[in-house]
Amino acid sequence: MITPAQRISQVKEYYFSLKLKEIAEMQANGKPVINLGIGNPDQPPAPEVLKTLNEAAVRPDTHGYQGYVGIPELRKSFSNWYKRFYKVSLDPENEILPLMGSKEGIMHISMAFLNPGDEALVPNPGYPTYGAVTEIVGAKKRFYDLIEERNWQPDLEALEKEDLSNVKLMWVNYPNMPTGAKASRSFFEKLIAFGKRNNILICNDNPYSFILNAEPQSILSVPGAKDVAIELNSLSKSHNMAGWRVGMAASNAAFIKYVLRIKSNMDSGMFRPVQEAAAKALSLEREWYEEVNNVYRSRKKLVLEIMKALKCSWNEEQAGMFIWAKIPDEFSSSKELSDKILYEANVFITPGFIFGSRGERYIRISLCTPEEKLKESLNRIKNIITN
16 A cells, blocks of 8 residues: 655645635535635736736747746845845845745745754744644744734743754744734844844744835844844735745845755746746835735725624734734634634634634634625624624
8 A cells, every 4th residue: 555655644734725625615506605714915916017927928038947046137126125125135146045935935944954853933823834844844843822912922031941952943924924913123133132042043934014014124134134034025915926926035145055955956947927027026116015005904994894793802003914803702712703604604714723722712804805795794794693
């Protein structure tokens, strides 16, 4: 009998993969399910980005294999973008590595830095992929708690009282997903100092900093951060290019080389027209981001009406494309509330438990849904609550 590798037994199919199958089956059976769960931008990229893609795609010289480090124009555009908006200087020659989405980078970084038996600090609640990839590469995940009373930031003093000798890497994610919490400059400074004192690589996953966030920040703006930190970023959320799979990793030249050794054995370069269009996207002015955010602001008002109807509570200072809210005491769990809304109102809302035990009393709603669908969702939910 042919059996799978042992790592298969350690990880499960991604929750949203399973839920999308269930929703598709419900829809096929005539149930008009509205999906408010996933952060899948429904607005298009800027017109000039699409024009660049089309023009590049019809040229005869753009269809061959591309280099593993991306075209120079894309690396330079990432560098200029970081300088303009984050006030961070990055050498486009050796401190930036374009990726096929930042999710790819989570795997590459883990493979480049974690040995079997090493530990990685993983946030609870947090993006499930951090823990799953840690286990896939044979390392051990060690959860650290994020709680609302601390603005969803780790207690670094408490962590340093633990034995960290086997910890090689720490995943952080600000603006945070799923909670929407923002990090201050002083917190990033403390985090870099923590990494240096304990010889821990700090990996900040930063795809949400342009969504409903007046001041985008990068952990690399802290002096000396590149010595101990890698930042992932992406065009998926910030530029409405989720399906294009364009991201990047930034750090010192040595760290980037380590990641490149893994990446160069796993793909054969990104389609050049996509790279050229991504470079154009990175040159957009602030006004374009504001137009996108104006749509999210309007939708946010309706999502908060939904949360109000559900008797949930929330923090007004959230950033990103989700609203994270605490469920009322009448529900035993986020799953109970999510299932009630799905099966009685045909509306899917993400239960917080999928992000870890610290998310059990919370739900999350995406802003990536047109207003008419949000209004319909609100009406359906009100109907099942009042009946």
